[in-house]
Amino acid sequence: MRRAGSGPALAVLLVLTGAAGLLASWVITIDEFKLLKNPAFVPGCSLNPVVSCGSVMKSAQASVFGFPNPMLGLVAYAAVICVGMSLLAGAEFAGWYWLTFGAGCLFGIGFVSWLQFQSLYRINALCLWCCLAWAATILLFWYVTSFVVRAGFLPAPGPVKNFLAEFTWVLPVLHIGVVGMLILTRWWDFWTS
Incomplete structure (x- = not known):
């Protein structure tokens, strides 16, 4: 079976x-423990009614799998760092490995998208550390997907491969831009008052 490594750009990304997501997960986990010890604890990133990490942490959505979501992030983002460091050291992975890694990124973007919806329209608050994890996951998903397609592990027509070879950056920029616009329009009255 064919194996592939990546250039240094994807490895560094x-x-x-992974480091950005791990940092966000670590800070949120520490604050979760502080909140468990003291229900009156207010996280440092709770700045106003909209940017309120405490409101997000106290929501049911913050422990959707029965444990705090950032604990999943501690494992997942650490794995991303390990893959990146392995690629920097010259590792090459089989196609099944890349497809599995891509599937993990797909789960990550799906979960992040669900959390974004919940945060904007159900919890009605934002967590800045969560936003950092969202941005990291969006970049991770699009660049890994682009690599898997361009490397031929995921079939795609030639024009799609050509687009991804030249313009992968457009996809995460658009994705983050859409999320930013959703945040802006959701709290437009708050931001402009």
Whole structure:
């Protein structure tokens, strides 16, 4: 079976997005423990009624799998860093590995999208550390998907491969831009008052 490594750009991107997600997960986990010890604890990133990490942490959506979501992030983002460091060291992975890694990124973007919806329209508050994890996951998903398609592990027509070879950056920029616009329009009255 064919194996493939990546260039240093993707490897560094994996390390950086993994580190950003790991940092966000770590800070949120510490604040979760503080909140368990003291229900009156107010996280440092609770700045106003909209940017209110405490409101997000106290929601049912913050423990959707029966444990705090950031604990999942501690494991997942650490794995992303390991893959990135392995690629920097010259590792090459089989197609099944890349497809599995891509599937993990697909789960991540799906979960993040669900959390974004919940945060904007059900919890009615934002967590800045969550936003950092969202941005890291969006970048991670689009660049890993682009690599898997361009490497031929995921079939795609030639024009799609050509687009991804030249313009992958457009997809995460658009994705983050759409999320930013949703946030802006959701709290337009708050931001402009």
